[in-house]
Amino acid sequence: MPQYMTFQPKPYRPRMSAYWYLDQWHYLRYALRESSSFFVAYFCVITLIQIAALKAGPTHYAHFQALMRCPVVIVVNAFALIFILLHAVTWFLLVPRVALRQMLNKPTPDLIASAPNFMVWFGATVIVALFILGVF
Amino acid sequence: MSSAKRSNEPIVWFLFGVGGFFAAYFLPIHIALYGLAFPLGLAADPGYDKTYALLQNPLTRIYLAVLLTFCFFHAAHRIRLTLSDILNMRHLNTILAFVCYGGAIAGTVCALWMLAVVH
Numbered sequence: 001m002p003q004y005m006t007f008q009p010k011p012y013r014p015r016m017s018a019y020w021y022l023d024q025w026h027y028l029r030y031a032l033r034e035s036s037s038f039f040v041a042y043f044c045v046i047t048l049i050q051i052a053a054l055k056a057g058p059t060h061y062a063h064f065q066a067l068m069r070c071p072v073v074i075v076v077n078a079f080a081l082i083f084i085l086l087h088a089v090t091w092f093l094l095v096p097r098v099a100l101r102q103m104l105n106k107p108t109p110d111l112i113a114s115a116p117n118f119m120v121w122f123g124a125t126v127i128v129a130l131f132i133l134g135v136f
Numbered sequence: 137m138s139s140a141k142r143s144n145e146p147i148v149w150f151l152f153g154v155g156g157f158f159a160a161y162f163l164p165i166h167i168a169l170y171g172l173a174f175p176l177g178l179a180a181d182p183g184y185d186k187t188y189a190l191l192q193n194p195l196t197r198i199y200l201a202v203l204l205t206f207c208f209f210h211a212a213h214r215i216r217l218t219l220s221d222i223l224n225m226r227h228l229n230t231i232l233a234f235v236c237y238g239g240a241i242a243g244t245v246c247a248l249w250m251l252a253v254v255h
Binding site: 016018021031034035036037038040041043044045046047048050051052054055058061062065068069073074077078080081084085087088091092120121124125128129131132133134 | 157159162165166171172175180184188196204207208222239
């Protein structure tokens with residue numbers, strides 16, 4: 001080994017724990033928010049199964065409804081709803097913070113900036129619910 | 137002529153962003169009704185005939201096609217980044233991208249194929 005390399009400093013590589021997201025509440029919240037994607041994919045697949053059952057006929061749709069009544073599926077759906085609500089709220093609070101401040105060049109209160117998103121969310125929810133419930 | 141390799145990142149980030157809005161605006165009510173309220177008897181299930189009639193409407197099928205397509209790509213991109221960053225699976229990045237985006241493409245094709253024709 002050449003002499004000039006004897007005291008060569010080694011590159012600093014901090015070791016990261018496999019459970020780093022448990023170190024702080026902010027990290028855990030980030031991990032939980034990102035995990036909502038698994039439930040988005042899950043319910044998209046459930047919707048595909050529902051469409052296939054609808055196309056296959058009343059008997060298959062009754063099987064789909066029986067599957068949805070299964071306690072395990074109800075628990076998973078409850079978790080899916082909680083995680084996707086977490087996604088929705090964090091998404092609506094985050095996006096205007098990025099977009100509006102770039103346009104206005106000044107800080108905008110989060111609640112005011114994200115209020116239109118929450119209003120659109122409420123409107124979309126009511127319209128879709130009325131269609132699904134057969135009111136329209 | 138520039139020989140710089142063009143990144144495909146803007147495409148996946150665009151699909152992720154739009155899918156994030158669709159998932160946030162529309163998925164909660166779908167899960168609340170079909171996943172919880174109807175199975176638990178908290179709301180009256182409209183039943184097969186009304187639900188099938190709703191699916192026969194072309195606007196419903198366009199809505200579902202757009203919703204499912206963007207949500208699949210949103211989920212694929214975020215699942216890839218979640219596994220890569222949170223579970224330290226960066227060394228499997230190529231395989232993760234193949235599985236996640238491949239799954240999203242498969243889901244999208246399946247949805248479009250099923251929604252294309254409803255008699």
